[in-house]
Structure formats: structure tokens, C-alpha cells
Amino acid sequence: MRISVIGCGYLGAVHASAMAELGHDVIGIDVDEHKIGELASGRPPFFEPGLPEILTSATASGRLRFSTDMADAADADVHFVAVGTPQSPDTNAADLRFVDAAFEALIPHLAEGALVVGKSTVPVGTAARLAARIADAAPHATLAWNPEFLREGFAVKDTIEPDRLVYGVGDDHAASVLDRVYHAAIEAGTPRIVTDYATAELVKVAANAFLATKISFINAMAEIAEVTGADVTQLADAIGHDARIGRRFLNAGVGFGGGCLPKDIRAFAARAEELGRGESVGFLREIDAINLRRRQRVVDLAIEALGGSVNERKVAVLGVSFKPDSDDVRDSPALDVAVQLKGLGAHVVATDPQGIENARVRHPQLEYVTSTEDALREAELVVLVTEWSEYRSLDPVATAQLVSSTSIIDGRNVLDPAAWRAAGWAYQGLGRP
Numbered sequence: 001m002r003i004s005v006i007g008c009g010y011l012g013a014v015h016a017s018a019m020a021e022l023g024h025d026v027i028g029i030d031v032d033e034h035k036i037g038e039l040a041s042g043r044p045p046f047f048e049p050g051l052p053e054i055l056t057s058a059t060a061s062g063r064l065r066f067s068t069d070m071a072d073a074a075d076a077d078v079h080f081v082a083v084g085t086p087q088s089p090d091t092n093a094a095d096l097r098f099v100d101a102a103f104e105a106l107i108p109h110l111a112e113g114a115l116v117v118g119k120s121t122v123p124v125g126t127a128a129r130l131a132a133r134i135a136d137a138a139p140h141a142t143l144a145w146n147p148e149f150l151r152e153g154f155a156v157k158d159t160i161e162p163d164r165l166v167y168g169v170g171d172d173h174a175a176s177v178l179d180r181v182y183h184a185a186i187e188a189g190t191p192r193i194v195t196d197y198a199t200a201e202l203v204k205v206a207a208n209a210f211l212a213t214k215i216s217f218i219n220a221m222a223e224i225a226e227v228t229g230a231d232v233t234q235l236a237d238a239i240g241h242d243a244r245i246g247r248r249f250l251n252a253g254v255g256f257g258g259g260c261l262p263k264d265i266r267a268f269a270a271r272a273e274e275l276g277r278g279e280s281v282g283f284l285r286e287i288d289a290i291n292l293r294r295r296q297r298v299v300d301l302a303i304e305a306l307g308g309s310v311n312e313r314k315v316a317v318l319g320v321s322f323k324p325d326s327d328d329v330r331d332s333p334a335l336d337v338a339v340q341l342k343g344l345g346a347h348v349v350a351t352d353p354q355g356i357e358n359a360r361v362r363h364p365q366l367e368y369v370t371s372t373e374d375a376l377r378e379a380e381l382v383v384l385v386t387e388w389s390e391y392r393s394l395d396p397v398a399t400a401q402l403v404s405s406t407s408i409i410d411g412r413n414v415l416d417p418a419a420w421r422a423a424g425w426a427y428q429g430l431g432r433p
């Protein structure tokens with residue numbers, strides 16, 4: 001099929017590449033000339049395992065092209081809109097400026113029978129409004145809403161082999177077109193839910209709200225564990241054996257971050273308020289508050305570990321990206337902790353396998369080093385805040401040789417406390433005795 005993808009940020013660049021990988025003829029459109037230039041040369045402007053390979057092969061074969069001119073999307077049968085919906089600084093609601101601009105720019109180019117597919121995460125009610133706009137300005141085209149559930153670090157796999165497909169449609173035709181787009185996944189038996197616009201929009205935010213709730217639930221248990229001497233990791237293992245609960249997303253630590261979960265739960269709460277149902281998701285504010293408290297907890301533990309003040313003490317911060325296998329530092333708990341410690345006068349030396357460049361743009365006041373050893377050298381305290389595999393596998397004996405004081409805060413509960421203590425370390429996890 002001929003496909004356009006409008007908006008080539010994280011979601012759009014992955015979607016365009018994955019659609020080309022599936023054999024479709026794809027054009028990616030974005031207003032950012034630099035981004036389009038990089039993508040056209042086969043270079044993703046962010047780190048995502050597996051993406052460079054499929055981007056390079058698709059651009060080389062000619063199945064994937066990029067342009068800044070919306071007119072180049074005109075002959076596509078299906079147009080995916082994958083622009084960002086950032087958090088409005090004042091209201092926490094989703095800012096729909098880029099979605100509206102993309103639709104207005106696309107509408108004059110819609111051919112007879114074209115299907116426009118919204119992928120962006122939007123407040124419930126947006127698709128119905130945009131469908132009305134299309135019915136008015138381009139009645140020969142139709143709209144579907146097809147939320148995306150990809151995880152950073154697994155984005156290519158999640159797009160090519162999704163665990164479910166959700167189509168919010170106004171008619172059966174749109175669903176059959178989407179089946180052709182996703183024929184490989186459909187043939188592989190991927191569950192497919194065909195529904196109305198509002199349900200499709202809500203599926204996305206409900207899924208993210210549920211995941212955020214799971215994480216904050218276990219982090220709330222960590223808070224209780226901290227005052228009772230219980231071990232939250234064993235608690236998570238024990239409750240996770242109940243299949244109704246499940247062990248995944250029950251890792252207590254410094255909490256969730258990234259470009260989706262924090263912003264999506266805030267936007268959902270703001271939308272519910274607008275709909276007069278603020279109390280229905282009032283718990284999301286609590287989820288957000290628990291999450292932010294965990295960052296503060298790590299800072300408090302650092303102060304405690306250094307005897308009451310971090311001022312002028314050397315702290316090695318391991319990790320700045322919001323999770324491993326990503327260079328994304330948006331709303332990163334790790335970077336937040338580093339910035340807070342720096343604000344308290346600590347000499348913070350931060351490191352990360354991929355995230356330093358992005359972190360430096362946001363927080364140039366921090367000192368960054370690329371080598372883990374350089375970060376650890378002479379540190380009076382080590383704070384592990386993103387569980388990259390190289391930090392999980394640090395050897396406590398060898399690490400002790402580098403630092404000036406053997407004190408570590410494991411903000412992701414990924415180290416073996418017994419092994420670190422045996423090597424002479426003062427080990428402190430979150431919600432662990």
C-alpha cells in the first residue's frame with residue numbers, strides 16, 4: 001500500500017520504517033528539515049535498537065522516502081498522523097497544536113477514498129472532532145484512530161509484532177483498509193479490537209494509566225516496607241505469582257518517567273476534569289505524587305548516606321535516560337535526581353551509555369563523562385538510577401577499588417545486596433531492608 005506518515009519524531013520515524021519493512025511504499029513527512037535530512041540518509045535522530053538497520057535498508061531500496069512538503073503525501077492511500085501531543089505547562093492537558101496543524105496541512109491533499117489514521121495520544125473526543133472536520137472539508141476521505149503501544153527500546157518489534165491492534169473507526173471500510181496495512185500481524189493471529197473513536201482513544205490512556213498505577217502501587221508498598229523493615233522485591237515476587245496480578249511492572253525503584261506515562265496520566269486527569277468526571281480518575285494524582293516522592297527519597301537517602309549534607313561531595317550518578325536502552329531523558333527520574341543533588345551543592349558526575357547528549361542540552365550545569373570508571377573514580381557516593389545492563393553487572397569488588405567511599409544507593413533494586421555488602425559496601429535499595 002502507499003502510506004504517508006506525518007510527523008517523524010519517535011513514533012513516526014519508527015512507524016514509517018516499520019511499514020516500509022512490511023513491504024509498503026512509505027513517505028515520511030515532517031516540518032523539521034534537519035530531521036528529514038538525517039532520516040533520508042538512514043540516520044535516526046535518536047537511539048532505538050534495530051531502527052538504523054530497517055531505516056537504512058528501506059531508504060536504500062526506495063520503499064521509504066522523506067519530505068518536508070505535505071504535497072508529497074498526496075498519492076498515499078493511508079495517512080498516519082503521528083505528531084506529538086506535549087503537556088501544556090499551565091494546565092497539564094495535552095497540547096493539540098501539532099495535531100490540528102497536521103490535519104489542516106493534510107486536508108487539501110487528501111485524494112478520493114483516502115484514509116487518515118490518527119496515531120498520536122489524544123484526549124478522548126479529539127477523533128470525533130477531527131472526523132467532523134474531515135467530513136466538512138474533505139468528505140471524500142475518512143478517519144480512523146489507531147493508538148500505538150510501543151515501548152522505547154522495543155519500538156521496532158512492538159510495531160511489527162504488536163500484542164494487539166485497536167481500530168477506532170466510523171465504518172467497516174476503514175477497518176478493512178487497516179487490515180491490509182497490518183496484514184502480517186493479522187495473519188500471525190494478533191488480536192484486533194474494532195471499536196468506536198472514543199473507546200480507541202481511551203484504550204491508550206487507560207493502558208498507560210494502568211501501567212503507571214502498577215508501578216506507583218509497588219512504590220507505595222516500598223514506602224511501607226521502608227518503615228517496617230520488609231523487602232518490597234520479595235513482596236513483588238510473592239504477589240506477582242498470582243496470575244491475576246502478574247510480576248511485570250512491579251519493580252519498585254525511583255519510579256516512572258519518559259515521554260508517555262507521566263504526561264499521559266496528567267492529560268487524562270485534565271480531560272476527565274473537563275468532562276466533569278475528575279473524581280473518577282482522582283487516584284491518578286496520587287499515582288503521580290507517589291512517583292515523584294520516590295525521586296525525593298533517593299535524594300534524601302543520598303543526604304543521609306553522606307552524613308547530613310551532599311554539599312561539595314562527589315556523587316557518581318549512573319544513568320540519566322529514563323530507562324535502559326534509550327537515550328530519552330524526557331521526565332527522567334535519573335536526571336531529576338542528578339539535578340536535585342547538584343542543586344544541593346553536590347559535585348555530581350553523571351554517566352549514561354546513550355543519554356548524555358540529550359541530558360546536556362537540558363541540564364548543561366551537570367558534569368557528564370562517558371566512561372563508567374571515570375564517573376566512579378574518587379566518588380564518595382554512587383547512585384544507580386537507570387538499570388543499564390553494564391550497571392547491573394558491576395563487580396562490587398572492582399568498583400570498590402575506584403571510589404573513595406564504598407557507599408551505594410541502588411535506585412532500581414537491581415544489585416544483589418548480599419554481594420555488595422560482602423565486598424564492604426554500605427548498600428541501600430528502595431523498599432529493601
Ligand code: UDX
Pocket residue numbers: 148149150151152153208211215248249250251252253254255256257258259260261322323
Ligand atoms: C510506555 C508504555 O509501556 C507503552 O506501552 C506506551 O506506548 C508508551 O509508554 P515507555 O515510556 O517506552 O512505554 O516505557 P516503559 O517500559 O513502559 O517504562 C516507563 C517507565 O516506568 C520507565 O521510567 C521505567 O523505568 C519505569 N518502570 C517500569 C518502573 O519503574 N518499574 C517497572 O516495573 C516498570
